Amino acid sequence: xxxxxxxxxxxxxxxxxxxxxxxxxxAERIGFAYxxxxxxxxxxxxxxxxxxxxxxxxxxxxxxxxxxxxxxxxTAMQGVLNRRxxxxxxxxxxxxxxxxxxxxxxxxxxxxxxxxxxxGTTFANGILLLHDIECAGWVWLPGAExxxxxxxxxxxxxxxxISRRVQE
Amino acid sequence: MTSDRFSRQSxxxxxxxxxxxxxxxxxxxxxxxGGHIVQQSAHVGFLHYRLFDRDxxxxxxxxxxxxxxEADAEAETLKTELARRRILSIRSEATVDVFPCRWQDNPExxxxxxxxxxxxxxxxxxxxLEIACRRYLIPLIDIGMDVHIVGDEPPRxxxxxxxxxxxxxxxxxxxxxxxxxxxxxxxxxxxxxxxxQVVWPNxxxxxxxxxxxxxxxxxxTRSMRGPVYLMYDGNSxxxxxHPRLVYHDGSPCTHFPVHQVGRPVFTNL
Ligand SMILES: [Zn+2]
Numbered sequence: 001x002x003x004x005x006x007x008x009x010x011x012x013x014x015x016x017x018x019x020x021x022x023x024x025x026x027a028e029r030i031g032f033a034y035x036x037x038x039x040x041x042x043x044x045x046x047x048x049x050x051x052x053x054x055x056x057x058x059x060x061x062x063x064x065x066x067x068x069x070x071x072x073x074x075t076a077m078q079g080v081l082n083r084r085x086x087x088x089x090x091x092x093x094x095x096x097x098x099x100x101x102x103x104x105x106x107x108x109x110x111x112x113x114x115x116x117x118x119x120g121t122t123f124a125n126g127i128l129l130l131h132d133i134e135c136a137g138w139v140w141l142p143g144a145e146x147x148x149x150x151x152x153x154x155x156x157x158x159x160x161x162i163s164r165r166v167q168e
Numbered sequence: 169m170t171s172d173r174f175s176r177q178s179x180x181x182x183x184x185x186x187x188x189x190x191x192x193x194x195x196x197x198x199x200x201x202g203g204h205i206v207q208q209s210a211h212v213g214f215l216h217y218r219l220f221d222r223d224x225x226x227x228x229x230x231x232x233x234x235x236x237x238e239a240d241a242e243a244e245t246l247k248t249e250l251a252r253r254r255i256l257s258i259r260s261e262a263t264v265d266v267f268p269c270r271w272q273d274n275p276e277x278x279x280x281x282x283x284x285x286x287x288x289x290x291x292x293x294x295x296x297l298e299i300a301c302r303r304y305l306i307p308l309i310d311i312g313m314d315v316h317i318v319g320d321e322p323p324r325x326x327x328x329x330x331x332x333x334x335x336x337x338x339x340x341x342x343x344x345x346x347x348x349x350x351x352x353x354x355x356x357x358x359x360x361x362x363x364x365q366v367v368w369p370n371x372x373x374x375x376x377x378x379x380x381x382x383x384x385x386x387x388x389t390r391s392m393r394g395p396v397y398l399m400y401d402g403n404s405x406x407x408x409x410h411p412r413l414v415y416h417d418g419s420p421c422t423h424f425p426v427h428q429v430g431r432p433v434f435t436n437l
Contacts, residue, residue, distance in 0.1 A: 008305060036429070038430065048427065154305070157333060158336060
């Protein structure tokens with residue numbers, strides 16, 4: 001069974017534009033995108049909304065591209081409760097090639113997702129990584145111990161684009 | 169053999185064949201139009217299909233149904249089976265999921281498609297399919313043809329190919345669907361005779377639709393940046409951009425607000 005994520009082009013472009021804004025001290029920006037797991041059988045997740053992390057919710061850490069504080073995570077958890085949808089930590093890398101999580105990303109972001117899952121046990125939560133025109137997603141399905149990489153992330157609109165998981 | 173197989177379409181670009189092979193294409197309606205769609209899609213190399221049609225072949229289909237033989241009409245074989253057989257005879261590795269029912273009876277499988285081609289009859293069917301595709305963020309390519317007979321004039325044959333992309337102009341914006349035509353169709357229901365259908369316009373419209381699908385998933389022309397509404401004139405044998413799109417004032421679609429994705433709520437447009 002495949003896992004597919006879809007964005008409307010307008011939402012995806014808004015996220016890209018937001019993450020491209022410079023921050024006073026952080027090297028990259030972070031936001032949370034909300035998505036509806038249409039049904040557990042289909043494993044189709046439709047992204048519906050996006051909220052940037054507020055400028056004041058970043059921690060100044062020169063060792064790391066961007067680190068957010070507990071207030072940012074609480075806001076996202078509240079977003080899950082209010083919207084009754086799962087949340088995805090979103091950031092963007094600028095180096096070329098296929099999107100992949102850095103060592104720091106892989107060490108730190110799953111802890112943030114744990115918080116999202118605590119309030120959104122019946123939803124799909126996870127991580128989205130944007131990259132040039134591509135996007136990759138790691139999804140914790142309801143009840144799952146570990147994430148699965150999304151088989152596809154589609155941006156639906158003009159231009160239409162589907163990012164596919166790279167097969168090992 | 170595999171490396172030669174798509175050598176004549178390598179101009180589509182290095183990543184195009186993988187994009188074609190990974191896409192899940194849905195076809196609703198496997199008659200005169202849908203038969204051409206699946207046949208050409210198999211030649212192009214598509215590997216994942218979800219096919220919806222509850223009908224079986226009969227003798228009256230043989231003037232246009234490219235997937236059917238006389239034996240199939242005799243045996244009243246399901247059109248989904250005919251489509252599957254044709255695809256697998258061209259592309260044996262393909263995965264063909266068939267649903268010999270209305271798509272509405274199996275909406276989960278429609279939702280999983282990356283692109284849907286609608287070859288359905290009537291305005292109400294089209295509207296329902298467009299609503300579902302918008303809700304689940306699926307590009308819909310609609311094709312159809314009709315023949316109008318007025319008085320002693322020669323019959324007028326026409327048709328359309330529309331790309332309805334979520335977030336962009338819909339079939340109502342484009343003037344193809346409207347309350348008047350839906351009402352006329354509802355009133356006609358029951359006493360309409362068999363609708364005229366012939367093989368060559370089905371082929372023109374379906375070929376154009378397959379071209380749009382390939383362009384969507386590969387972006388080989390790098391020019392598909394807006395909705396498509398093509399008008400087929402079967403008397404002059406031409407396909408041209410529809411004036412409704414050419415002269416559209418650029419205002420966005422108000423019928424399908426882009427934040428309304430997810431489980432459908434049926435509303436009057
Ligand atoms: Zn509209």
